[in-house]
Amino acid sequence: VQESITLAMLSILSKDDEVLLTSPxxxxxxxxxxxxxxxxIPVPTFEKNDFALMPEEISKRITSKTKILVLVSPNNPTGAVTPPEKIIEIAEIVKNNKLIVITDEIYADLVYENHTHLSIGSLEEMKGRTLTLNGFSKTYAMTGWRIGYIAGPSDIINKMTEIRHALSINSCTFSQYGAISALKGPQDKLEEMKEEYNTRRKFCMHxxxxxxxxxxEPGGAFYIYTNVxxxxMKASAFSELLLKKTGVLLFPGTLFGDQEDKYIRLSYLQPMNKIEEAMNKMHNFVENKK
Incomplete structure (x- = not known):
């Protein structure tokens, strides 16, 4: 997906164009x-809205130079899922301002109860102005295979293909076969994995x-963006001291554009016994700081 993002930008943008990016x-x-x-151009999201992207925040930042909106739902680092009704409003803003959307949907299959993912490219009149990116590293845990895909308007895809040929021609052959097998094979383990993530998510929130x-509240992915x-303490100092005192590693939000240094990103990828141990250590750490 990362390569597709770069190829898309190179295919669309000119000097001094502006790109709207969710923050964090x-x-x-x-x-x-x-x-x-x-x-x-950062477009802020807020804890009070569970970090969902709000249409009015996009509108405020559109200028004559705005070319692209990058939409990531579920989001990294917040786990936020932008509700379908907000996606529909965002689509109208995009159409009215003749923007291109790059929607990174790498976490689209990891959406939990009471939350719904809507792909903006599926909406009426959006197909011609949406690039939809996805891959296999998250849904199928194929992080080292470096394989993904993109769908969008043929003129942009053709430009991306030309640039790709100048760089590396094609993806690794066995990765392509692995990706096809993942898509065509049994999918029952995916639901089991999502249920396990959801169990860890609820435990961490509690x-x-x-x-x-x-x-x-994270509606998807496997992160909780936490206000400390x-x-x-500032989040950067919190995460550094937590690591030093307990061995628990959490990334500060400053790595994701948090200018106020208030948030840390918690990931619940580890097995439950490791998560329980880490949360106990973190609880004791926080209690000692009060």
Whole structure:
């Protein structure tokens, strides 16, 4: 997916164009934008809305230079799933302003109860202005295979193909066969994996509440973006000291564009026994800081 993002930017952008990026975000999107001499424009999301992308925040930041909106739902680092009704509103803004959407849907199959993923490219009149990206590293746990796919307007895809041929021609052959087998094979294990993630998600949310820490409820992916202000510490200092004192590693939100240094990203990928151990250590750490 990362390669597709960069190829898409190179195919669409010109110098001084602007790209709207959800904040907080996985900041390699910024690198791809800057490679094109274009400007990344952060669109803030807020804990009170569970970090879902709000249409009005997009509208405020559109200028005559705006070319692309990057949509990531579920989101990294927040786990936020933008509700279908908001996706529909965002689609209208995109059409009215003649923008292109790059929608990164790498976590689309990891959406939990009471939340719904809607692919913006499936909406009326959006097919011609949407690039939909996905891959196999998250849904099928194929992180080392480096294989993904993109669907979109043929003129943009053709430009991306030309650039790709100048760089590496094609993806690894055995990775392509592996991806096909993953798609065509039994899918029952995916639901089992999602149920296990959901169990860990609920456990972590309960543990964080017991520490007096707030967060935006994650509807997907495997992250909880947690506000550590109640500890009396900045997030960067919190994560550094937590690692030093307990061996528990959490990334500070400053790595994802958090200018206020209030949030940390918690991932619940580890087995439950490891998560329980980490949450107990974190609980004791927070209690000692109060």
């Amino acid at each position: 975000r996985f900041t390699t999107y910024d690198l791809a934008v800057r490679m094109c001499d274009a400007t990344p 543990a964080l509440r017991s520490m007096g820490l707030s967060y935006g 202000s109640a500890s009396g």
